[in-house]
Amino acid sequence: MDARIEQVVSKGKCTLDDTEYEVESNTYIVGDDDEVIVIDPAHDAEGVLKAVGDREVMAVICTDGLDSHLNSVLEVAAAGEDDEENWAPIALHRNDRILWRDYFAQLAKEEDDPEDAKALRSLEPDIWLEDGGVFEIGGVQLEIQHTPGHTPGSVIVYCEQLSVLFSGDTLHRGRPGSVGGVFSDLRRQLNSIGSLLTPLPKDIRVLPGQGGETTVGDEDARWESWGALARETDD
Template sequence: MTARIESVVTSGPVTVDDETLTVEANTWIVGDDEAVIVIDPANDAEAVLKAVDGREVMAVVCTHGRDNVLSTVLEVSADEERGDAPIMLHRADRPLWRTYFRKLAQETEDEDLRSLEPDQFLEEGGAFEIADVQLEVLHTPGFTGGSITLYGEGESILFTGNTLWRGRPGAYGDDYPELHTQLNSISAQFGQLPRDTRVLTGQGAETTVGEEADRWESWYELSRNDTESDES
């Protein structure tokens, strides 16, 4: 059965330096009429599950460990009849996971959350398949230390999360936590991909590798300005 790719756009709060911003996020659902994987369920589990529409969730894949994604993963992965879907995250974002769920444990007085861990840690070069789509894990640190992207060579698609958006690197609010590292990830991991590869981003409209490759060099000026600001 041919796979299809669907998106859900949700909005929710993100707190940066004690300032709360409302941001939109893209959740991607990849699969067929029977089963799907969910990439970055963000902000609104109900909206994501409505789009899943009763299909079996085979995995919940987090391209990063920020709060807007972690806030929905338990609900989206839960399935009493079939068994809960595994939640996947890169090991380098485990500290973000632990901070989030320890805080949630305190707020809800649910001590089980304090010891909760992802079901599977994603690694560079790992791969998994849904319907007839095979996705390879690329480690692209910068937005977070454990940020990943998913590349489907056969379909010429790249799910970039918040590593790369249309027209600029992905940001946390208006902040770039490790911009130079992020730009190096973009160049090293995406530079050799076909220019017509579709880039399905964690926020905003889709783009292509070629469109963004023409802009990459100019983004290093952002990195230099960021470094100079930190030193001043």
């Protein structure tokens, strides 16, 4: 097993329910000296590609379809390649397809060239993520688990060999993941988090889409207390 994890932190904007928020996002690069998979390229494609270096990007995984995880996805997938046939496949859960289409439809409106605008409107992910799907890189497996709530198609990425859970914005350190403190469907999100954490070893590292890392054990101990937060959002 030669795989290692690298992190790139970047600042930018994320839109939720037509409101724009300033966020600081984590991008994770998993792989060895030759090949990598990029999880959640956010805001700063140049910074991500600098960290990738001359390694080949084998796939780009988006843990949700919000614009903070899409605004650099094409540049990172291309990784300097002009020929689209050589671009890395982009992976997203099908339940976030409407978020994907809304984002690229908006880009198309801002495009002057009609052919480029048409291409943006017709763009689709190369891989539709599914619960239990597996990617392999650097001698390890990255397993996908569907965790709806933050968005309908939110997923996490679990690597048993590296003892790490990439939780995206489903789960942050100390609380359910959110954008600017706003939750889309908190009760469903909490159900997803509970189902996720319960069977896992408590010492598994959790690397979230925003903020610092935590562990499964620390967040599992907090999970029940978040029910009060859900009741507050209902009010």
